[in-house]
Amino acid sequence: MADKFEPQIIGFCCKYCAYAAADLAGSMRLSYPSCIKIVQVPCTGRIDVIHILKAIEEGADGVMVAGCLEGECHFLTGNLKAKKRVKYVRKILEDIGIEPERVVMFNLSSAMGPRFAEIATEMADTIKKIGPSRVRS
Amino acid sequence: MIIAEKKPIGEIIQEVKGYKRLLILGCNECVTVCEAGGRKEVGTLASALRIYFMKEGVEKQIDERTLERQCDHEYLEEIRDIADQYDAILSLACGVGVQFTAEKYHTTPLIPGVNTCFLGANEQRGVWTERCQACGSCILARTGGICPISRCAKRVMNGPCGGSSKGKCEINKELDCAWQLIIDRLRDLGRLDDYEIVAPIKEWSTERSGGPRKVVRADVQVSA
Numbered sequence: 191m192a193d194k195f196e197p198q199i200i201g202f203c204c205k206y207c208a209y210a211a212a213d214l215a216g217s218m219r220l221s222y223p224s225c226i227k228i229v230q231v232p233c234t235g236r237i238d239v240i241h242i243l244k245a246i247e248e249g250a251d252g253v254m255v256a257g258c259l260e261g262e263c264h265f266l267t268g269n270l271k272a273k274k275r276v277k278y279v280r281k282i283l284e285d286i287g288i289e290p291e292r293v294v295m296f297n298l299s300s301a302m303g304p305r306f307a308e309i310a311t312e313m314a315d316t317i318k319k320i321g322p323s324r325v326r327s
Numbered sequence: 328m329i330i331a332e333k334k335p336i337g338e339i340i341q342e343v344k345g346y347k348r349l350l351i352l353g354c355n356e357c358v359t360v361c362e363a364g365g366r367k368e369v370g371t372l373a374s375a376l377r378i379y380f381m382k383e384g385v386e387k388q389i390d391e392r393t394l395e396r397q398c399d400h401e402y403l404e405e406i407r408d409i410a411d412q413y414d415a416i417l418s419l420a421c422g423v424g425v426q427f428t429a430e431k432y433h434t435t436p437l438i439p440g441v442n443t444c445f446l447g448a449n450e451q452r453g454v455w456t457e458r459c460q461a462c463g464s465c466i467l468a469r470t471g472g473i474c475p476i477s478r479c480a481k482r483v484m485n486g487p488c489g490g491s492s493k494g495k496c497e498i499n500k501e502l503d504c505a506w507q508l509i510i511d512r513l514r515d516l517g518r519l520d521d522y523e524i525v526a527p528i529k530e531w532s533t534e535r536s537g538g539p540r541k542v543v544r545a546d547v548q549v550s551a
Contacts, residue, residue, distance in 0.1 A: 285337055
């Protein structure tokens with residue numbers, strides 16, 4: 191049963207780095223788990239607590255927020271704001287008895303295609319280990 | 328404005344777990360500005376509660392609504408037609424809003440979702456500090472616009488106590504001594520002589536010690 195579990199992971203990816211990196215991974219013919227559903231955002235600073243919570247509420251097993259390397263945000267500090275919000279969401283999840291590891295923030299640059307494939311795999315493995323979300327409407 | 332902070336979610340879960348249909352009611356005023364009970368916080372809390380109860384396998388209806396104010400009859404009337412559809416209302420307004428809603432919807436249980444803290448200012452995004460204790464007889468004119476009632480731990484009226492050191496208060500080294508601030512400002516205003524004037528005994532009956540207060544302005548009242 192556990193082997194059959196195919197997680198649903200929402201990946202909020204910044205247009206300037208992670209999304210481009212995912213694109214590059216594709217161009218490089220690198221494979222990464224198909225369970226990651228990518229949502230392009232103009233900057234991870236656009237991601238609010240409610241976006242992540244809604245993903246979990248709607249049944250996502252995991253959420254990854256992928257933004258630029260720290261200090262290299264196209265909008266200067268969007269990724270640092272996202273980092274704080276991810277931390278806040280993890281605290282909420284912990285308080286309501288959901289594994290906080292289901293929500294993770296990654297930082298990478300647009301040139302890091304292989305790294306994108308790596309973090310996507312890493313995220314899928316983490317969620318497979320935790321198991322399916324118990325939140326199902 | 329009134330400053331409040333969100334109650335721990337665990338406490339809220341304990342309070343609401345017995346109710347099947349719940350309305351989370353936000354307020355568009357002070358609690359929105361201090362990011363404790365506005366539309367956004369209503370959404371976040373509603374989502375977190377839905378996640379929790381779904382995970383527990385408990386079926387619950389959790390709806391969201393945010394009123395312009397919960398301390399005014401006319402805005403509270405906006406939920407008149409839907410209030411009885413809920414087993415309880417979880418209000419994210421300050422203590423005033425929660426009580427006013429409870430008075431208006433007498434048979435619906437009301438649960439507070441925030442802790443009302445003080446009257447304060449937006450120091451910076453995410454930081455609020457106390458500025459007023461609503462003592463009912465303002466003395467800011469002679470204290471250089473800095474309030475020793477709300478900003479001095481001892482509420483002393485005639486200069487700093489012995490616990491003032493290098494401009495900071497003895498209860499917390501981060502906290503400015505209110506009287507140091509008053510003296511500095513009076514000096515900058517060229518009014519340091521005012522500091523020598525002994526303050527008259529303060530009228531405390533206008534403060535809470537005189538019991539619950541009421542302000543009436545007959546000239547603006549609509550009813551005869």
